[in-house]
Amino acid sequence: MSDCIIVGGGVIGLLTARQLFLEGVDVLLLEKGPLGGESSWAGGGIVSPLYPWRYDDAVNVLAERSKKIYPELTKALLEETGQDCEFINSGLFTVIDHGQDEILAWADNWSLAASYIDDIKTIHDIESAVGDVVDKGIWMPDIMQIRNPKLVKALKASFDHLSIPYRQQSPVEEIIVENNKVTGVRTRQQTYLADKVVIASGAWSAQFSATESCVDVLPVKGQMIMYKGEPDLVKRIVLSEGHYVIPRKDGRILAGSTLEKIGFDKSVSTDALDELHEAAVELVPLLNDLPVERQWAGLRPGTEKGIPYICQHDDVEGLYVHAGHFRNGIVLGAASAELMADIVTGRETRCDVTPYTMRAAH
Ligand SMILES: Cc1cc2nc3c(=O)[nH]c(=O)nc-3n(C[C@H](O)[C@H](O)[C@H](O)COP(=O)(O)OP(=O)(O)OC[C@H]3O[C@@H](n4cnc5c(N)ncnc54)[C@H](O)[C@@H]3O)c2cc1C
Helix, strand or coil: CEEEEEECCCHHHHHHHHHHHHCCCCEEEECCCCCCCCHHHHCCCECCCCCHHHCCHHHHHHHHHHHHHHHHHHHHHHHHHCCCCCCEECCEEEECCCCHHHHHHHHHHCCCCCEEECCHHHHHHHCCCCCCCCCCEEEECCCEECCHHHHHHHHHHHHHHHCCCEECCCCEEEEEEECCEEEEEEECCCEEEEEEEEECCHHHHHHCCCCCCCCCCEEEEEEEEEEECCCCCCCCEEEECCEEEEECCCCEEEEECCCECCCCCCCCCHHHHHHHHHHHHHHCHHHHHCCEEEEEEEEEEECCCCCCEEEECCCCECEEEEECCHHHHHHHHHHHHHHHHHHHHCCCCCCCCHHHCCCCCC
């Protein structure tokens, strides 16, 4: 018997289980496939929401807290496991054509470094590879990125290093509830008993709907392509009209992403390849000369406003929901896990949790 079972081994489940374990909770993580093989692997790893000024404060509070946690967390993971998550500063240049005063006031309010730049020379000093469409926008020099496939690999290595219990290839088929109280979960192979269960199943979190209150999370497919380049060919993250380019440390360059609400479908299409390539080449023309090495799709755990569930379930004692991080599971993950641990252990929470409850608008 464990104190707490975490259902799902994406970045949200991994960070939650690790946090609880480090606080002395006897955890068990169950994952239906390999750890970190879904959205958490497929994402871009920008440690900021895109257009953060468009989001509710509930999202930005977590994003800002995560930004403070990641330097320590990635250092700890490196020391524990030897795995480098490539948590690096890239800055983020966002092309905009209006609203700069409101955006700068917003950034000032959150104490974020941001400036509006509309002269080409300064833009080229920041990133020489950009094309003509990048002619004015908001420059945020402190935005970091994390190489998310390496983050999940480091977290898995940390589980092995710290002996945090987990099982892969173990799909949870049922959360066992007796008299409105959780008693455990059932996989095809086995029943596991626990007083507490956390649903951290990403886009699949609505599957456990044996109760009246529902978890309103839907899969939103995102396709991505990756070019094979040389280190430092492109240095900055550049974003325009929802399309972005992310340069990795080893010279790979990601271009994303589509937003497709078509259910649990992870196929990739030539239409998406063409759309992403065309947008990427507009942002960074030299990409036209680089080979596309890979194309993939991931299923974001989508919610309407992008505000995740971080809460005790409304109807079932001992059941918790940690899901719905939509486009921001990497940037929100570290702070979100910390908050979930506050809730699961029953101590005072470090911020107002009302926006993350089941009754709030997500
Ligand atoms: C193209 C793309 C780009 C993105 N870019 C960024 C970005 O730049 N920055 C950012 O912060 N975020 C980004 N995201 C979003 C981010 O990746 C997600 O919000 C995050 O990965 C969600 O993590 P998760 O653990 O909730 O979900 P997942 O990683 O999907 O993990 C959920 C896990 O639950 C498991 N599971 C499901 N059902 C069961 C079951 N019954 N039993 C056991 N296990 C189960 C699944 O197998 C899966 O491994 C991006 C996403 C995509 C797709």
